[in-house]
Amino acid sequence: MTTPAHTPGGSPLPVPHGVGNPSGTPVVAPTRSAPHKDGGNSSLGTFGVKSGLAQMLKGGVIMDVVNAEQARIAEEAGACAVMALERVPADIRAQGGVARMSDPKMIKEIVDAVTIPVMAKVRIGHFVEAQILQAIGIDYIDESEVLTPADDEHHINKHAYKVPFVCGARNLGEALRRISEGAAMIRTKGEAGTGNVVEAVRHQRAVMSEIRKASVMSEEELYAYARDLQAPFHLLKETARLKRLPVVNFAAGGLATPADAALMMQLGCDGVFVGSGIFKSGDAAKRARAIVQAVTHYNNPKLLAEISEDLGEAMVGLTIDDNLKGGRLASRGW
């Protein structure tokens, strides 16, 4: 009887290796307790291959899909991965109730339909949903505030899995706490299902601003700042040295147009998630392809103008205030 999520382990925290890392000294993390393919010569599920897959997704768009047909549309439109889920965030908001991990059968149908990586969401703290997704061979797990949290105090111990995790964050402290738990990729939380990019912008600006502050601090100041941010000192120090998060950082939550995607890229994100923004719009295939192009050519306004033309209707946007139906999802988790 082994319960991966609760393996005491006690192995040292791997220092994740960076991307776009100015000093160019990626650190290959110590091999975790992974089974060996040939009795000791190779290793599966290392932090290197977990964060490495996120590096391969950079400059790409990860799209929410609810069935195999949508997954194929996303793949044809150039998605670098898809997120399999039962209801897109806009519907979770509208319908309410408890949102859980999707039916493994539906996820497997999506895995069979496409050749790109498939991600799926688990509830915050629900380590058994994560064990199930690892067992069916999913490529990435999103421990997501979009689903109803299963634990309001603890996140999953993500070191214990071969499958990598992505987690949401609103600021640098939250991002580093998730990385210290084993997340191999970070995304902004934004405010999912609103078609309103304002929260994603707020979160990305907060992270970047805090990194800039940390990057000019003395060691003494970093100790104090780590306390303020409630972040592990060694990860804060590594972030300050790299002048970026030590893992890949995507934008998510409320992106609906190619311009939204390019905005987040110019604010320093490595790529974008688009949830409800694609399949809740007028012409999903066309909009999806335009957003893929916008992420590649985010610094080319002339081309952005061309690809933004004639995309049909965008998803309906919601104002984010106290009356927001479904409430603020970003405040879930700590």
Place this chain on the structure above:
Amino acid sequence: MQQEEDSQKDVRIGILALQGAFAEHQIMLRKVTSKRKIVIVLVRTQDELETCDALIIPGGESTTIALLARLAGLLEPLRDFSKKKPIWGTCAGAILLASGVENAKKGGQELLHGMSITIERNGWGSQVESFEAPLEVEGLREPERPFHGIFIRAPVVISTNTSPTDPPIVVISRISASLLPTSQTVVPLDEDDTDPRDPRTVVALRQGQHLLTTFHPELTKDNRFHEYFVTECVLPSVPP
């Protein structure tokens, strides 16, 4: 005087920057010391490609990179480029360089046909099968020191199919056959786990000026592969 200085013109190495881990290649390439000055160009348009003497196609998603290349009008220019100038493909880049692909997305996917091999996408399976393994590589500096191979949803070379007019394929690194995906049993494996007949053990190879790796040297801090590409593939092909 001016002419003499210009006689060693800069070598321009492009990195296809449509999607994927291009920044990582840029960092590694910057650390390569060479007799001739290397200028790195991030390539997103045909104009940028045309200024380059050589090209690296990074890891990423091959379907995404191929679509973006087509939308940017780069597919044909890239195919022409592969006929004249050196290209190094890593992982997704290796798939794009191939002439045939298995496990392609439904409806097939576009390739550059730069090398005479057939390759299988995600040959080892999903991400939970991704692994790291030490490799012996022929021709690298300090050959006795293994190169750290990082294989992420890596492709597998299924067959080589050179015609008599093609440059020969030179294998520069193989992995132990015991690491091969268990789901594949096309060729029976030898006791000796470096069966020379089995193309699936090939993880790095050269054909003419081109270089192909199914793993990710750009994710290590060891720049010997980048150095190898510059000295063995690029410099000999760029006239001074």
